[in-house]
Amino acid sequence: MLNTIMQHRSIRQYKDTPIPQDELNEILEAGTRASTTGNMQLYSIVVTQDQEKRQELAPAHFNQPMVTQAPVHMTFCADINRFHKWCEQRNAEPGYDNFLWFINAAIDALLVSQNVCLAAEEKGMGICYLGTVTYNADQIIRILELPQGVVPVAAIMMGYPDEQPGLTDRLPLEGVVHYETYKDYSSDDIDRIYHEKESLEETRQLLEENDKATLAQVYTDNRYKKEDNLHFSKQYLKVIQSQGFMNYV
Amino acid sequence: MLNTIMQHRSIRQYKDTPIPQDELNEILEAGTRASTTGNMQLYSIVVTQDQEKRQELAPAHFNQPMVTQAPVHMTFCADINRFHKWCEQRNAEPGYDNFLWFINAAIDALLVSQNVCLAAEEKGMGICYLGTVTYNADQIIRILELPQGVVPVAAIMMGYPDEQPGLTDRLPLEGVVHYETYKDYSSDDIDRIYHEKESLEETRQLLEENDKATLAQVYTDNRYKKEDNLHFSKQYLKVIQSQGFMNYV
Numbered sequence: 001m002l003n004t005i006m007q008h009r010s011i012r013q014y015k016d017t018p019i020p021q022d023e024l025n026e027i028l029e030a031g032t033r034a035s036t037t038g039n040m041q042l043y044s045i046v047v048t049q050d051q052e053k054r055q056e057l058a059p060a061h062f063n064q065p066m067v068t069q070a071p072v073h074m075t076f077c078a079d080i081n082r083f084h085k086w087c088e089q090r091n092a093e094p095g096y097d098n099f100l101w102f103i104n105a106a107i108d109a110l111l112v113s114q115n116v117c118l119a120a121e122e123k124g125m126g127i128c129y130l131g132t133v134t135y136n137a138d139q140i141i142r143i144l145e146l147p148q149g150v151v152p153v154a155a156i157m158m159g160y161p162d163e164q165p166g167l168t169d170r171l172p173l174e175g176v177v178h179y180e181t182y183k184d185y186s187s188d189d190i191d192r193i194y195h196e197k198e199s200l201e202e203t204r205q206l207l208e209e210n211d212k213a214t215l216a217q218v219y220t221d222n223r224y225k226k227e228d229n230l231h232f233s234k235q236y237l238k239v240i241q242s243q244g245f246m247n248y249v
Numbered sequence: 250m251l252n253t254i255m256q257h258r259s260i261r262q263y264k265d266t267p268i269p270q271d272e273l274n275e276i277l278e279a280g281t282r283a284s285t286t287g288n289m290q291l292y293s294i295v296v297t298q299d300q301e302k303r304q305e306l307a308p309a310h311f312n313q314p315m316v317t318q319a320p321v322h323m324t325f326c327a328d329i330n331r332f333h334k335w336c337e338q339r340n341a342e343p344g345y346d347n348f349l350w351f352i353n354a355a356i357d358a359l360l361v362s363q364n365v366c367l368a369a370e371e372k373g374m375g376i377c378y379l380g381t382v383t384y385n386a387d388q389i390i391r392i393l394e395l396p397q398g399v400v401p402v403a404a405i406m407m408g409y410p411d412e413q414p415g416l417t418d419r420l421p422l423e424g425v426v427h428y429e430t431y432k433d434y435s436s437d438d439i440d441r442i443y444h445e446k447e448s449l450e451e452t453r454q455l456l457e458e459n460d461k462a463t464l465a466q467v468y469t470d471n472r473y474k475k476e477d478n479l480h481f482s483k484q485y486l487k488v489i490q491s492q493g494f495m496n497y498v
Contacts, residue, residue: 001250005279030254092465095475100482114363145430181394216341226344233349
């Protein structure tokens with residue numbers, strides 16, 4: 001397993017080979033073995049394989065080609081709907097339509113998603129997370145018919161890889177791990193931690209392609225712009241509210 | 250690996266055997282191989298081993314004995330502080346002090362945490378998530394000296410198991426998986442999905458111990474009460490705000 005974890009690459013090119021149902025079931029079972037708040041399993045997984053449905057989803061994911069190309073699209077949702085219905089049917093008054101339970105349910109859903117990804121990779125498949133799921137959650141809710149109490153928090157593509165990308169760089173461990181308490185970063189620390197990343201040939205190419213002086217500017221000016229972040233922040237907060245996770249306010 | 254995933258149990262009794270630093274490094278490296286938004290690694294891991302520090306943390310985790318008994322306590326934090334500092338030092342204007350980036354960073358941190366847990370389990374260790382981390386985030390921020398831009402989203406205990414608990418029950422797959430779109434649950438569905446859980450000997454004992462008619466009431470009346478949920482919801486939202494993830498409002 002350690003090998004599977006260490007060899008993870010995001011896969012964006014897939015063969016059209018479908019995933020057999022028994023394999024898919026094993027992968028989904030592996031998902032449900034993840035730790036879950038009080039064993040409440042506050043999540044749902046929507047498996048979308050139908051080509052038309054995936055074409056509907058594509059614009060929400062900025063039309064990345066893999067959304068229609070990979071055989072399986074999965075959406076992991078924070079879900080208090082099922083638990084809420086169960087409580088009501090058992091003479092119990094649920095008190096979970098609030099932000100803490102959005103967070104608890106989101107945590108549950110994300111641990112499941114990572115188990116699912118690793119189980120798939122262990123079986124020779126590839127996966128890729130789609131960050132767009134939180135950007136356009138409102139569209140995804142409509143297309144996947146998610147009811148009150150259900151909000152998407154992660155989406156992945158899954159299938160058999162049709163590419164062999166190299167391992168992506170990571171910051172050195174000292175850049176992300178703190179012992180005992182958090183030691184805030186000095187400007188020397190920042191220089192040291194980002195040195196390797198900034199020295200990569202890949203980075204040099206990015207600066208050239210984007211006509212930028214620093215890699216950080218590629219992020220702030222091109223990839224993840226402030227105005228977009230603010231727009232999608234408001235949207236996602238609105239979705240959490242309209243799906244019933246802020247009812248106490 | 251699939252076996253490690255399928256055999257996961259939360260461990261609450263630990264031997265006092267310490268985890269060797271080289272093992273710990275391998276586990277942490279495995280954490281950093283997780284998918285991360287735009288390869289920004291918007292997280293930090295605080296590893297707390299010092300006994301005094303863990304005694305300080307214990308009340309925030311409702312004094313669960315494992316917090317001081319297990320050799321390692323880890324806190325996984327959503328972190329835009331490091332990225333923000335890097336941007337500023339590279340003439341780039343960061344726009345990440347908003348809710349979307351709390352969510353992105355929380356997702357990053359949670360995928361790392363699950364990799365770390367599975368890597369530890371693969372090495373014969375046990376882990377347990379502490380749900381309390383989101384309840385008392387304000388205390389944890391103070392004790393671990395987390396700066397602006399850093400919010401804890403998960404905490405785990407880790408060490409060599411000193412118990413062998415059985416596998417916890419889970420809902421059948423059909424209870425949590427939907428195909429193509431979400432199919433909302435009828436009352437028959439709810440009865441069928443929860444039937445096995447409600448028939449367990451463990452459930453019968455819980456009803457007796459808690460003097461309740463249904464398992465759902467054990468949750469709503471004893472374990473996770475509405476008034477507590479509302480209190481901790483407000484606290485956590487306040488923490489997200491005071492740590493600088495709502496600056497656009």
